[in-house]
Amino acid sequence: PPVIHREDYRPPEWLVPQIALDFRLGIDATHVTAKLSVTRNPAGEGGSTLRLNGDQIAPLAVRVDGEAVNDWRLDGSDLLVALSGEAHEVEVETAMNPAGNSQLMGLYASNGMLCTQCEAEGFRRITFFPDRPDVLSTYSVRMAGDKAQFPILLSNGNCTATGENADGTHWAQWHDPWPKPSYLFALVAGDLVANHAQFITQSGRKVDLNIWVRAGDEQRTQHAMDSLIASMKWDEQAFGREYDLDLFNVVAVSDFNMGAMENKGLNVFNTRYVLAEPETATDADYDGIESVIGHEYFHNWSGNRVTCRDWFQLSLKEGFTVLRDQLFSADMGSEPVKRIEDVRTLRGGQFPEDSGPLAHPIRPDSYQEISNFYTATVYNKGAEVIRMMRTMAGTERFRQGTDLYFDRHDGEAATCEDFVKAIEQGTGLDLTQFRLWYSQAGTPQVSVSLTHEGDVATLTLAQTVPATPDQADKQPMPIPLRIALYDRDTGCHAGERLIVLDKAKESFAFGGFARLPVLSINRGFSAPVAIEFERDAEDLVFLAARDDDPFARYEAMQSLVVQHLVAAVGGGLADAERAAGRAAIGKAFAAIIADEALDDLMRGELMMLPTVAYLAEQVLVADPYAIHEEREALKHWLGGELASELTALHDRVSAVPYGRDAAARGARKAKAQALILIASGDAAEGAARAIAQYRAADNMTDRQSALTVLCNLEGPERDEALADFHQRYQGNALVIDKWFQLQASCFHPQVLNHVKALAGHPDFTLSNPNRVRALFMSLALNPKGFHDVSGEGYRLIGDLIRRLDPLNPQTTARFVPHLGRWRRIEPVRAAMMRAELEAIMAQGELSRDVREQVGKSLG
Ligand code: B3K
Ligand code: ZN
Secondary structure, three states: OOOEEHHHOOOOOEEEEEEEEEEEOOOOOEEEEEEEEEEEOOOOOOOOEEEEEOOOOOOOEEEEOOEEOOOEEEEOOEEEEEOOOOEEEEEEEEEEOHHHOOOOOEEEEEOOEEEEEOOOOOHHHOOOEOOOOOOOEEEEEEEEEEOOOOOEEEEOOEEEEEEEOOOOEEEEEEEEEEEEOHHHOOEEEEOOEEEEEEEEOOOOOEEEEEEEEOOOOHHHOHHHHHHHHHHHHHHHHHHOOOOOOOEEEEEEEOOOOOOEEOOOOEEEEEHHHOOOOOOOOOHHHHHHHHHHHHHHHHOOOEOOOEEEOOHHHHHHHHHHHHHHHHHHHHHHOOHHHHHHHHHHHHHHHHHHHHOOOOOOOOOOOEEOOHHHHOOHHHHHHHHHHHHHHHHHHOHHHHHHHHHHHHHHHOOOEEOHHHHHHHHHHHHOOOOOHHHHHHHOOOOOEEEEEEEEEOOEEEEEEEEEOOOEOOEOOOOOOOEEEEEEEEOOOOOOEOOOEEEEEOOOEEEEEEEOOOOOOEEEEOHHHOOOOEEEOOOOHHHHHHHHHHOOOHHHHHHHHHHHHHHHHHHHHOOOOOHHHHHHHHHHHHHHHHHHHHOOOOOHHHHHHHOOOOOHHHHHHOOOOEOHHHHHHHHHHHHHHHHHHOHHHHHHHHHHHHOOOOOOOHHHHHHHHHHHHHHHHHHHHOHHHHHHHHHHHHHHOOOHHHHHHHHHHHHHOOOHHHHHHHHHHHHHOOOOHHHHHHHHHHHHHOOOOOHHHHHHHHHOOOOOOOOOHHHHHHHHHHHHOOHHHHOOOOOHHHHHHHHHHHHHOOOOHHHHHOOHHHHHHHHHEOHHHHHHHHHHHHHHHHOOOOOHHHHHHHHHHHO
């Protein structure tokens, strides 16, 4: 497959200022007429051929300026039309079968309704068009369809006219006044009901808000609506961004490749990020809805009003919008807890990507299939990179930078360079060297040493950016680090400072210390780097108990556990050392459980042990199974050692009644963590508490955390709870997803047999991405199941990839990186993982998506 290079960007030859689309809708046959007003682009090279992209569609008729023409031809799947003048009207008819569209790209059917997904290159599956983000058009859309089947007809912008025909069909005409690229086009037709509300913008514009769902689901949309209203208000206050249409529609669909899509004025959402009520949605589900609703809404400015010139600039809209949604969620809830969660996501998903065969800069240089680049690097590291600029500039100056960016590029298709330039000019920062964050892949490793002489403490920092595919040599990058130095005697520090390490190695001296201070570094996770600092457990216990930066406190706790587990797995611990390591961790845990100044939400965070994936990142070649076992052994020890503290905590928080307030949510989080450790220490006590919690639960958070624990255990309580859960929530797809997910992610000895059986369960289907992920992504993320020494876990994922690829390449390709990590896994397992990738490659017909990922993973 051809490789597309960022350097090869050329402006489009033809522009399309206007497009009129006419749809005759049908579930298995939809007919489309597209009328494009095209004009020659003065910035183009002057060719006379108009290239319109297509994908699995055929031109049924081609007309130029109203006349049927013959001088068109197909080049692969693109349509080439010869044009003589400077401006023409080009009309093309196409037809497609939405019900047969299992890729869920373009126009497809889901649950009896029709909907679209165009980003990145789905519009070309609907009609022929220059399907690239730097071609902006004003859209007029007319659609007609059976009124009983599709009572609701939606597209972008405003509805300008509707009418009925004698044959039982009806039609609607939509117009979007804002020019947009084709990837933001959307159409929805179906039997839907709306939760309706109104929002008045800061300048007084009345906006109608609708959240469209299947009848019966409308009671589950209030949290999404509240989140939408909060997002609209927040973007006015935090970024000065106001909504620009009189209507904002959100539609929930059950078959969707990702979370949601920011189509102008018509966001399409995976049901999982819309529907919630306490009985069926966990606190994490509620948070997910708030952040995705915010994210898609914020795209109206960072993405839609200012879009991307080409797909290499994806982080321009995605990194920035992730940062915006993170700041929004932090303002809505607990800022430190949100920061910890975001860092956990980054380390769990992006760090492994950055150290593996698929590593790429946040602004990639090349791709085969753009869908493969909607990655944790582009999104989450992209957000971190922009966050660093904000940290260096300060909130107010950063706002001047973003104001300048929006102002300067409104209505344009911009680049990452445009963004950096605007931030540079708006904030006054010199970002010359900082631009390396856009071009270099790999997680910088910062090694730290702290020495003391006289009354001066000297901090020496050295950075290396590891080699990544296609990038052998790296240059030092500016790394902003928030630090504090604690006086051992007073337990205080004299104020936090921001230092910027911009050389390979640099020392910083600090006076006024009679003894070696305790260093708190990368506070708030001010830079997305790995800190290498071998330190005494005593110092970590000190920071875990008292650091005034909540993230740093969490980090100290994590480091304490990481240092211990890495040493234990490496076989380097004598019995006495293991006992000492555990004792230090136990002491820190006890302090966290006892600390009355801590809120329970933060307590719950601090009690979470680092994931196996993150632990595996700490060593060059990992045995994930051994790490898992050692981690379980530590949990078993902690559960026994702190049994009375944990049961007291579990009792206390269990008495807090259900509520959506921070205190009650914190209680549920601490409850879940306490129960996990209690069950690790004493299976019988854990089972008794978990089944009692399960039976008494009046909300999904408690019910799910109880079931999570029961799933790991053998015994009648497990079977009882699983059967009850399935029966109780039959027909609620999102909750049945949880039922699959819990069983595939647990540490039960028979987990692989359970997964195999579940793949044959009548509720399982390959055609619904949520269900596929619930079963198989959970397995791929389960260290015990996936890395079972039999190789069965790898085989199950390999089989899935082979079977799902012909149906849905985009969802399939997401599974490949899990096998692709073989180089960082111990040799016996690595050979089996590699063999699985080779078996996939050997299958003749692979999608471009899977071929790219497997090819790169085999290297
Ligand atoms: N922009 C979409 C992602 C589209 C992914 C297409 N493969 C959702 C989002 O990031 O908001
Ligand atoms: Zn996005």
